[in-house]
Amino acid sequence: MPKKRSGGGLSTTQQAAKFLGVAALSGVVLAGIALPAAGALGLATKGTVEGFDEIPANLQTPPLSQRTTILDSKGGLIASVYSRDRTVVKLKDISPYMQQAIVAIEDARFYEHGAIDLKGILRALNRNVQTGGTAQGASTLTQQYVKNVFVEEAGDDPDKVAQATQQTMGRKIQELKYAIQVEEKLGKKRILANYLNITFFGQQAYGVEAASQRYFSKSAKNLTLEESALLAGVVQSPSRFDPVNDPKEATKRRNIVLQRMADVGSITQAEADKAKANPIKLKVKKPKNGCITAVNGAGFFCDYVRNVFLTDPAFGKTKEDRAKIWNQGGLTIRTTLDPQSQQSAQNSIKNHVYKTDKVATAVTLVQPGTGKIMAMGQSRPYGFGPNETQYNYSVDKDMGGSNFGFPTGSTFKPFLAAAALEGGKPATQAYSSPYEMDYPDTVRTCGKPWVNDRVPKYHLENENESERGPYALKEAMEKSVNTYFVQMLEDIGMCPVSQMTDKLGVVQGDGSKLPQNPSTLTLGSDGLSPLTMASAYAAFANRGTYCTPIAIESARTADGKSLPVPKSKCSTAMSQTTADTVNSLLRGVVDSGTGQQAGLGSRANAGKTGTTDARKNAWFVGYTPNLSGAVWVGSPSQDVEMVNINIGGVYQPKVYGGQVPGPIWRDAMTGALNGLPAPSFNTINIPDPAKSQKPDPGKGRPGDGDDRPDRPDHPGGPGHGPGGRPGGKNPFPGFTIPPDLIGGNNGNPQGQGNDGTQGP
Numbered sequence: 001m002p003k004k005r006s007g008g009g010l011s012t013t014q015q016a017a018k019f020l021g022v023a024a025l026s027g028v029v030l031a032g033i034a035l036p037a038a039g040a041l042g043l044a045t046k047g048t049v050e051g052f053d054e055i056p057a058n059l060q061t062p063p064l065s066q067r068t069t070i071l072d073s074k075g076g077l078i079a080s081v082y083s084r085d086r087t088v089v090k091l092k093d094i095s096p097y098m099q100q101a102i103v104a105i106e107d108a109r110f111y112e113h114g115a116i117d118l119k120g121i122l123r124a125l126n127r128n129v130q131t132g133g134t135a136q137g138a139s140t141l142t143q144q145y146v147k148n149v150f151v152e153e154a155g156d157d158p159d160k161v162a163q164a165t166q167q168t169m170g171r172k173i174q175e176l177k178y179a180i181q182v183e184e185k186l187g188k189k190r191i192l193a194n195y196l197n198i199t200f201f202g203q204q205a206y207g208v209e210a211a212s213q214r215y216f217s218k219s220a221k222n223l224t225l226e227e228s229a230l231l232a233g234v235v236q237s238p239s240r241f242d243p244v245n246d247p248k249e250a251t252k253r254r255n256i257v258l259q260r261m262a263d264v265g266s267i268t269q270a271e272a273d274k275a276k277a278n279p280i281k282l283k284v285k286k287p288k289n290g291c292i293t294a295v296n297g298a299g300f301f302c303d304y305v306r307n308v309f310l311t312d313p314a315f316g317k318t319k320e321d322r323a324k325i326w327n328q329g330g331l332t333i334r335t336t337l338d339p340q341s342q343q344s345a346q347n348s349i350k351n352h353v354y355k356t357d358k359v360a361t362a363v364t365l366v367q368p369g370t371g372k373i374m375a376m377g378q379s380r381p382y383g384f385g386p387n388e389t390q391y392n393y394s395v396d397k398d399m400g401g402s403n404f405g406f407p408t409g410s411t412f413k414p415f416l417a418a419a420a421l422e423g424g425k426p427a428t429q430a431y432s433s434p435y436e437m438d439y440p441d442t443v444r445t446c447g448k449p450w451v452n453d454r455v456p457k458y459h460l461e462n463e464n465e466s467e468r469g470p471y472a473l474k475e476a477m478e479k480s481v482n483t484y485f486v487q488m489l490e491d492i493g494m495c496p497v498s499q500m501t502d503k504l505g506v507v508q509g510d511g512s513k514l515p516q517n518p519s520t521l522t523l524g525s526d527g528l529s530p531l532t533m534a535s536a537y538a539a540f541a542n543r544g545t546y547c548t549p550i551a552i553e554s555a556r557t558a559d560g561k562s563l564p565v566p567k568s569k570c571s572t573a574m575s576q577t578t579a580d581t582v583n584s585l586l587r588g589v590v591d592s593g594t595g596q597q598a599g600l601g602s603r604a605n606a607g608k609t610g611t612t613d614a615r616k617n618a619w620f621v622g623y624t625p626n627l628s629g630a631v632w633v634g635s636p637s638q639d640v641e642m643v644n645i646n647i648g649g650v651y652q653p654k655v656y657g658g659q660v661p662g663p664i665w666r667d668a669m670t671g672a673l674n675g676l677p678a679p680s681f682n683t684i685n686i687p688d689p690a691k692s693q694k695p696d697p698g699k700g701r702p703g704d705g706d707d708r709p710d711r712p713d714h715p716g717g718p719g720h721g722p723g724g725r726p727g728g729k730n731p732f733p734g735f736t737i738p739p740d741l742i743g744g745n746n747g748n749p750q751g752q753g754n755d756g757t758q759g760p
Contacts, residue, residue: 202238299382330558344671405509409610433469
């Protein structure tokens with residue numbers, strides 16, 4: 001009867017029996033694997049299995065996820081984004097020390113054996129029998145590479161990762177089969193290069209190039225002996241041997257690698273001893289991932305680019321296809337963002353609105369004729385901290401914006417004017433424009449007429465009693481006379497306005513079409529985004545041709561293959577004469593009307609102001625022949641009335657569209673256009689028709705006529721019912737209506753706001 005060793009362990013005979021049994025089992029396993037070119041693989045085995053699984057092509061050249069680089073229009077870096085930080089490099093661009101170190105510590109006989117190291121297996125089995133556990137593994141670099149490919153393909157799916165790493169006999173046999181064919185088809189050098197590019201080195205770094213940059217701020221080809229040994233040692237357990245968080249353990253592991261390199265003859269013992277004596281010297285470069293790292297406040301534009309990629313069919317038929325390409329990364333995306341324009345917009349934002357203010361601003365600049373987005377920024381930075389947000393106030397909900405956009409107020413009136421002009425109304429069109437009037441009984445639509453059947457009927461007033469008609473279009477636009485535009489809408493009906501806004505790409509912030517009701521098509525009460533407004537106004541600058549906005553100029557993959565990108569679609573929205581007439585009308589707004597504080601001096605420019613009910617939103621949208629821009633100021637959650645408020649360190653008794661957004665627009669446009677040509681508009685001479693003597697205009701100043709909705713004696717003001725008169729009923733449920741007909745909380749139910757509060 002065999003004797004047991006003292007301490008209760010197995011006797012020598014039992015150890016031998018167990019070893020032989022395991023060795024026999026391993027022989028069975030090996031015999032069950034088809035081994036092509038067995039002699040070349042260094043394996044003396046016979047026997048094959050028919051129907052040997054073909055190796056997947058992606059095991060030979062796996063699509064490794066890498067960082068995507070997003071550039072501005074001049075080639076400057078905006079941001080790098082990635083699911084895994086990796087930069088694939090060739091073997092010649094990896095330090096020889098690194099190559100030697102990883103082979104020495106992970107698979108010293110790498111160049112001597114095939115896919116499977118039979119000696120290593122037997123040695124490991126013997127060692128494990130002696131310890132009664134699994135003290136030593138026997139996976140070759142090739143087997144480890146195969147396993148890493150499966151882990152890479154699993155991505156961030158925890159179930160797939162668990163499946164790829166499960167320690168079962170079936171999984172091991174599968175890895176062995178694939179390793180054999182990988183060894184045969186790729187060869188040693190390519191396997192080593194692939195392994196060093198796919199392996200995780202900790203600190204969010206995948207592949208040796210990213211690891212070298214992370215820990216030492218240098219390229220992998222410049223790694224020293226000590227640095228290479230450190231990185232090679234990290235691979236076994238990136239968390240345990242993390243040199244950033246545990247330099248002591250990392251040093252021990254590095255020295256083990258150095259000694260192993262000496263033992264296998266990669267370096268001399270003297271070299272190893274000298275390297276061991278040196279302390280770890282790191283030059284850590286913090287990970288910079290995602291749009292939060294974007295320069296010049298372009299984080300929101302960066303996020304917009306990501307959303308374009310994930311939603312546009314140009315990058316893949318299905319959302320899964322597009323997501324796969326994006327997550328794989330390795331892309332170089334050149335965008336339309338102009339660095340000069342972006343810097344100017346951001347400077348203007350910082351000078352006028354603080355991120356800690358109760359309200360925020362968003363600025364978007366678009367190039368007429370191309371649809372290129374030149375700048376996009378806002379006062380609350382892209383991020384997760386206090387006074388930061390990930391909501392992009394410049395765009396629609398489906399692209400990362402607010403739930404409904406923001407009511408635009410009188411900036412909507414040029415669309416109504418364009419529809420009337422396009423329908424044949426003269427530029428001198430006049431209406432009686434009384435100081436006050438009842439809302440029309442009926443207004444034509446594209447279908448069933450809209451009927452104002454409320455009792456009592458809604459009553460409308462201008463800003464002050466001096467504003468009495470008749471008015472012609474030019475003066476009415478400059479002063480934003482409310483009763484004039486209601487009469488114009490009654491005259492032409494709502495269908496032409498709806499058709500015009502469709503041609504100008506005007507949709508609500510939630511992506512839905514503008515409803516045909518007076519509140520939307522006269523009052524600017526529905527929520528729109530700054531990008532929508534800037535793009536629509538760009539059609540006026542482009543003499544009637546509307547171009548859809550675009551953000552991406554080119555995209556190519558890691559191997560240099562160009563991808564198709566979305567193109568701007570340009571179409572005629574109105575005649576050149578109509579556009580030229582609108583330009584002439586809106587020049588008057590900045591020359592002598594409500595937008596004087598937004599004027600660009602001698603450079604030809606035009607625009608329109610707007611302020612909404614309770615002063616919750618203020619706008620300026622304007623353009624030159626070569627740049628269009630929209631500026632919104634307000635509370636993203638629509639719960640701040642901009643009265644007696646500090647904005648950008650300046651006290652504002654009441655906020656007007658021309659007073660706060662106007663100067664933001666002026667400064668952003670001035671810097672963006674610096675050094676660029678200053679073309680002129682094709683203007684139309686609009687004569688001032690003779691009219692009866694009018695009362696003194698009173699105390700109003702430029703900018704006031706458009707922007708004072710909250711006097712107690714005004715509709716919707718304190719002490720009044722929802723219809724504007726005591727006990728009145730509002731024909732447009734969901735908002736109250738100011739006297740300048742630009743108000744409303746957009747008639748939408750209160751949903752989740754941009755910053756987690758109740759809002760638009």
